[in-house]
Amino acid sequence: MTVLDYLSxxxxxxxxxxxxxxxxxxxxxPQRAPLGLYAEQHSATAFTEPRAVNRRSWVYRIHPSARHGAFRPLPESPPAHPGWASAPxxxxxxxxxxxxxxxxxxxTGPTDFLDGVETVAANGDVLQRRGIGIHLYWATAPMADRYLCNADGExxxxxxxxxxxxxxxxxxxxxEPGEFAVIGRGVRFAADPAGANHSAQAPQAPHAPQSKGYVCENYGQPFTLPELGPIGANGLAHARHFHYPVAAYEDLEREVTLVQRFGGQLWETTLDHSPLDVVAWHGNHGAYKYDLADFAIMGSLNVDHPDPSIFTVLTSPSGIPGQANVDFAAFPPRWVTAEHSFRPPHFHRxxxxxxxxxxRGVHDSKAExxxxxxxxLHNMWAAHGPDRETFDLASHAELAPQYLAGSLPFxxxxxxxxxxxxxxxxxxHRxxxxxxSWSGLARQFPRD
Structure with a gap:
C-alpha cells in the first residue's frame, strides 16, 4: 500500500x-484508467457552482458503481425504517x-449501525435539500455484508x-469519543463498533465492542469552516487538523446488500461485490474526521459571557447570511477568566x-x-439558562481563573x-x- 499524500x-x-x-x-x-480500473466522478455540488465551494472526487474502482439492479423499498416500508425519520x-x-x-x-439484541439509528427531531424538507435530521445511534454489531449510502444528506x-x-x-x-466524522452525501460506507469483525461468517466475541452516539443528517449545503471575521487568520478549527482517509479497498466478491437513503425512505439492492472497491482517488469530496482536542478556543479575557457562535466548528450555511441551516458547536475543556461577569450561560431566549x-463530563449551566x-432541545424562543443550583453557585463564586476540565458538550x-x-x-427516557430545573429560582427583587 502506498500513500501519495498525508491526507489532512x-x-x-x-x-x-x-x-x-x-x-x-x-x-x-492513456484513455483507460490504470490497472484495469474504472474511472468514476462523484459531484457533490452542481457543476457550475463557484470554484471556492465546488466539491468533487474522482475514484478508480474495480467495479463501476452503476453495476447494480433495481432498488426496492426495504421490507419494513412504509415506513422505510421504524426508527429513522426525515423532515417533514x-x-x-x-x-x-x-x-x-x-x-x-x-x-435488546445485536444491532448494527443502520438498524440502531433512531430519530429525535428534524426540520426543513429532505426533498427540498434544506434542514436537518437529528438522530441517536447504537451499534452493538458490525454491518456484516451490508452497506449504506445516504443520498439525502451528509x-x-x-x-x-x-x-x-x-x-x-x-x-x-x-x-473515538472526543472526535467526530463527516460522511459526504452519496458516499457508500459501513459503520462498525471498533474492534468488531465485519465478516458475516465470523462469530462475535462474548463481549463484543459497541458504540453509541449522535448523528446530524444535513440535508442542506455541505458543512464548511465558518468565516473568522474579526478573529483573524487563527482560531477555532484549523484546516490542517481535518483528516481524510488513506485509500483502502475491499476486493470482496459475494452477495452483499447496498441500502440507499433517498427521499426519506430506505431502499436496497443486491450486489455481487463490495461497493468499497476504490483502489485510488483524488478530490475534495468523501469522508473526514476531526479531533475536538485540536479546537483553538476563543473566549473573553475580561468581562461578559461570550456567545456560543465562537465555538462553531463547522457550519452549513443557508440562503440568509448569518442564519445557518445548522451550526455544529463544541465546548471542550477550557479556561474561564472573565471578571465581573456571570460565567455560565446566562438566561436567554x-x-x-x-x-x-x-x-462526557457536565454542562456548565446544569448541576444535574x-x-x-x-x-x-430548546426550540426557538424557549426560555432557558442555568438551573437554580448553578445560578446560586455562580452568583457567589470567586472570580479567579477557572479551568473547566473533563467535559465535552456540543x-x-x-x-x-x-x-x-x-x-x-x-x-x-424523556x-x-x-x-x-428552574422552579427554585425565587423572586429576589425586594417588595414594596
Whole structure:
C-alpha cells in the first residue's frame, strides 16, 4: 500500500492510492484508467457552482458503481425504517416546551449501525435539500455484508461511548469519543463498533465492542469552516487538523446488500461485490474526521459571557447570511477568566433552535440531570439558562481563573424549529420534570 499524500486539510484537493500506479498521472494518461480500473466522478455540488465551494472526487474502482439492479423499498416500508425519520415528520410534534432526555437504552439484541439509528427531531424538507435530521445511534454489531449510502444528506457522526470504525469508499476512519466524522452525501460506507469483525461468517466475541452516539443528517449545503471575521487568520478549527482517509479497498466478491437513503425512505439492492472497491482517488469530496482536542478556543479575557457562535466548528450555511441551516458547536475543556461577569450561560431566549448533546463530563449551566449520552432541545424562543443550583453557585463564586476540565458538550444550532418524532416525545427516557430545573429560582427583587 502506498500513500501519495498525508491526507489532512479541510476542503483541499487530496489524493491517495492503495496500489502503486492506480492513480493516473497528469493529463497524458492513456484513455483507460490504470490497472484495469474504472474511472468514476462523484459531484457533490452542481457543476457550475463557484470554484471556492465546488466539491468533487474522482475514484478508480474495480467495479463501476452503476453495476447494480433495481432498488426496492426495504421490507419494513412504509415506513422505510421504524426508527429513522426525515423532515417533514408527518406525525411529529412541534413543541414549544423545553425537552430533555436521559441516555437512550441499549438495544435488546445485536444491532448494527443502520438498524440502531433512531430519530429525535428534524426540520426543513429532505426533498427540498434544506434542514436537518437529528438522530441517536447504537451499534452493538458490525454491518456484516451490508452497506449504506445516504443520498439525502451528509452525516456528521459524534461517538459518545465506544469508537466507531467507518469503512468508506475512500478508506478507513476510526472515530473515538472526543472526535467526530463527516460522511459526504452519496458516499457508500459501513459503520462498525471498533474492534468488531465485519465478516458475516465470523462469530462475535462474548463481549463484543459497541458504540453509541449522535448523528446530524444535513440535508442542506455541505458543512464548511465558518468565516473568522474579526478573529483573524487563527482560531477555532484549523484546516490542517481535518483528516481524510488513506485509500483502502475491499476486493470482496459475494452477495452483499447496498441500502440507499433517498427521499426519506430506505431502499436496497443486491450486489455481487463490495461497493468499497476504490483502489485510488483524488478530490475534495468523501469522508473526514476531526479531533475536538485540536479546537483553538476563543473566549473573553475580561468581562461578559461570550456567545456560543465562537465555538462553531463547522457550519452549513443557508440562503440568509448569518442564519445557518445548522451550526455544529463544541465546548471542550477550557479556561474561564472573565471578571465581573456571570460565567455560565446566562438566561436567554433565541430565534435559533438549540439541540445539546454531551460526550462526557457536565454542562456548565446544569448541576444535574444532563448526563453523557443524554440530550436536550430548546426550540426557538424557549426560555432557558442555568438551573437554580448553578445560578446560586455562580452568583457567589470567586472570580479567579477557572479551568473547566473533563467535559465535552456540543450543540446543533439551526435556524428552523425542530419537530420531535412521536416516539422520542413519548419515550420513557424523556424527563417529564425538566421544567423543575428552574422552579427554585425565587423572586429576589425586594417588595414594596
Amino acid at each position: 486539510g479541510f476542503g483541499n484537493e487530496h489524493q491517495s492510492e492503495a496500489v502503486a500506479g492506480a492513480l493516473p498521472r497528469g493529463q497524458n494518461s 415528520i408527518a406525525a411529529g410534534i412541534a413543541d414549544p416546551n423545553r425537552l430533555r432526555w436521559d441516555p437512550r437504552p441499549a438495544p 452525516m456528521l457522526i459524534v461517538p459518545q461511548d465506544g469508537a466507531l470504525l467507518l469503512r468508506t469508499e475512500f478508506g478507513l476512519l476510526r472515530v 433565541n430565534v435559533m433552535t438549540e439541540f445539546m448533546g454531551l460526550v 440531570g444532563f448526563v453523557p449520552g443524554g440530550a436536550s 450543540m446543533f444550532e439551526t435556524r428552523l424549529p425542530l419537530t420531535v418524532t412521536a416516539a422520542a416525545h413519548a419515550a420513557a 424527563q417529564p420534570d425538566y421544567d423543575h
